[in-house]
Amino acid sequence: MTQPTAPAAPSTDPVVAELLQSVVDVARAIFGAQAGSIMLLDHQSFELVFQAVSGQGQEFLIGRRFPAGQGIAGWVAGSGEPMIVDDLRRSATFDHETAESTGYVPDALMAAPLVHDDRVLGVLEVLDPAPGPTRAGLPELELLALFARQAAVALRVAVDSSATVPAAEERDRAVRLLAEVQRLIGDRADW
Amino acid sequence: MTTLPDAAPPRGLTWRLTGRTPEDVRTEADALPDRPTPGALVGGSGRGVRVCVVDSGVDATHPLVGGVASAHVVRRYEDGAIRVDPLKADDPGDLCGHGTACAGIVRRVAPDCELHSVRVLGERFTGRGDVLLAGLRWAVRQGFEVINLSLSTTRTRYFEDLHALADEAYFGSSVVVASAHNTQVESFPWRFSSVVSVGSHPVSDPDMHLYNPEPPVEFFGPGVDVEVAWLGGATLRSSGNSYATPFVAGLCARILSERPRLTPFQLKHALYLSAANVHVGGSR
Structure with missing residues (x-):
């Protein structure tokens, strides 16, 4: 059976756009972050495409593309693993082409894959999370990864109304993920 | 006295010892290394040990990497064939930075080891599990003494092939040092007992490794706020099991450089005995 794919271009479906x-x-x-973004994978061109942006770059990033096998987002999409990096401004070469085109060079970045049924749909990024008593670390990255999984389930349901997995099962999975996200949010109350 | 038949040693699987005496299977071995003194790392410098990083490639020009002895890339071609090709001269080696970070950590821990790279990320994602498997298989069959794999797959259809490959490495005296997933999902091959599985600990000591008395994961290495090599000769700080894994791979290279005849199970024992939280002969 052919798997439906997530939209490769900025979604014209208002429900999908609102969801993202x-x-x-x-x-x-x-995370009290300066910016956040969702990039979806265009399997045809093997590019990541900005689909939704919050904060810095919100006005002009939607629709921009870059090669999917490169940079931090490329590793996240390729490996299916989340990643957290810091001290980016100290790194003179950090994805400058991409960062400059976004008009914003963050100092810290967390990225998690949007994965559904072992299939990478894209990447959710959070730029410059607010500093707390301790800097964002692995617990925060785990929270982002869980949230990204929930988002991927929702995205799949929204994009494909005839999803191959029964809707009740999808709902159960989304509820379980939501409960876990809420637990983690509760755990980080002192962050 | 019974004379045993003069048979050639059997090839392939050995179901039982037949046609050979204990003297025929005499094995010269190395003893386990001494526990390091506080503040020192176990083993030697890594000299003479080949470590292969299976990842996004390696920027061999990065000063913290100090060059690689070979670099290859696994490609899936349009006809479905998967091949391991030598890297072209104009290829930057690593397009993501992650493999360079891992290689830099191995180099820090085992400065005289011989680094190799096989790139399994950066190409199209279709069939990426097959590409990962092909890259790991290639590394095992090259006979690299240590293979760093800061990657895993969640796809259960690769379970059997990866399990067989991990066993092949184990019996062929290649130690696969495999990173646990950073989130609580099942993935492979780090779950297999034939590999050295690694997660991160939050202790700021950059040279500490710990044994997990409730495996898997079997060992913990420094993986929080680690300064790592990145693209373009830069460094940044990052956290994750990815960076604890090459630390332990580097320790394996150190141990093997001092005692090259250690088997993978002895090597795991050496890691166990040198872990900061393992106290031999302590109170029960």
Whole structure:
């Protein structure tokens, strides 16, 4: 059976667009971040495409593309693993082509893959999470990764109304993920 | 006295010892290394040990990497064939930075080891599990003494092939040092007992490794806020099991450089005995 793919170009479906914007807005709010973005994978061109942006770059990033096998987002999409990096401004070469085209060079970045059924749909990024008593670390990265998984389930359901997995199973999976996200948000109350 | 038949040693699987005496299977071995003194790392400098980084490639020009002895890339061609090709001269080696970070950590821990790279990321994602498998298989069959794999796959259809490959490495005296996934999902091959599985600990000591008394994961290495090599000769700080793994791979290279005849199970024992939290002969 042919698997439906997530939209490769900025979605014209208002439900999908609203969902993606909501995901990135919430991710940014959870971490008090300067910006957040969702890039979806265009399997045809093997590019990552900015689909939703919150904060810095919101006005002009949507629709921009870059090669999917490169940089931090490329590693996240390729490996299916989340990543957290810091001290980016000290790194003179950090993805400058991409960063400059976004008009914003962050100092810290967390990125998690949007994965559904072992299939990478894209990458959720949070730029410059707010500093707390301790800097963002692996617990925060795990929270972002869980949230990204929930977002991927929702995205799959929204994109494909005839999803191959029964809707009840999808709902159960989304509820389980939501409970785990809420637990982690509770755990980081002192962050 | 019974004279045993003068048979050639059997090839392939050995179901039982037949046609050979204990003297025929005499094995010269190395003893386990001494526990390092506080503040020192176990083993030697890594000299004479080949370490292969299976990842996004390696920027061999990065000063913290100090060059690689060979660099290859696994490609999936349009006809479906998967091949391991030598890297072209104009290829930057690493397009993501992650493999360079891993290689830099191995070099820090085992400065005189011989580094090799096989790139399994950066190409199209279609069939990426097959590409990972092909890269790991290639590394095992090159006979690299240590293979660093800061990657895993969640796809269960690769379970059997990866399991067989991990066993092949184990019996062929290649130690696969494999990173646990950074989130709580099942993935492979780090779950297999034939590999050295690694997760991160949050202790700021950059030279500390710990044994996990409740495996898997079997060992913990420094993986929080690690300063790592990145693209373009730069460094940045990052966290994750990815960086604890090459630390332990570097320790393996150190141990093997001092005692090259250690088997993978002895090597695991050496890691166990040199772990900061393991106290031999302590109170029960």
